[in-house]
Amino acid sequence: MVTRKPCIKKLAGFEYSVLPNVYKGSTDTELFCKILDIRKGQDVWDIGTGTGLIAITAKLKGAGCVLATDLNPDAVKNAKKNSRLLRLKIDVRQADVFGEINKKVDIITFNPPFTNQKAKQKHEISFWDKDHKTLRNFFSNVRKHLKPNGRAFIAWSSFGDTRKLRKIAKEFDYSLKEVGKKTGKRDFVYYVFEIVF
């Protein structure tokens, strides 16, 4: 699901560039783009932006300031490239989840790595998250980056452990409300959940 050579892909109504070592996007990305409900001028932060597609969709749906971050430097390059190609003003930066960025927004989105496995190479963080460290980091910091009445959304898939996701959310006193669901290749089911604080 990452490419060795740069390529062009079509998804969610876009033709966009995919650089080597970046997750090219699939049913999860498409579902997230579809369910994104943005009120005009709302500020959005897309964590783990990859090619930038969710951030781009947010901007095109009327978001005000859009921040897109990723730990993988190739993803940062890729999201910058795609926003430039579409002539969209998106602030793309490298950060480990929220990093040191001191910002509050109306909507936070994260399509995270789903599986508890060690990433041996940098691009593998698209899929593997040993002991769900990145997920826990996200849950532990998401609230303080939301404005009053802000909302946060997280994607998941049945090839990850959905019961475990709910259990980790509960450790932080959150529950998860399903707002999107789609079956993809090999009958894997993809979800988007809203975090209920």
Ligand SMILES: C[S@@+](CC[C@H](N)C(=O)[O-])C[C@H]1O[C@@H](n2cnc3c(N)ncnc32)[C@H](O)[C@@H]1O
């Ligand atoms: C499943 S991909 C989703 C990419 C893109 N948002 C999409 O939907 O196509 C997960 C993304 O999270 C990024 N990621 C993984 N661990 C991260 C971390 N600790 N901090 C920030 N981004 C991370 C990966 O580099 C990857 O781009």
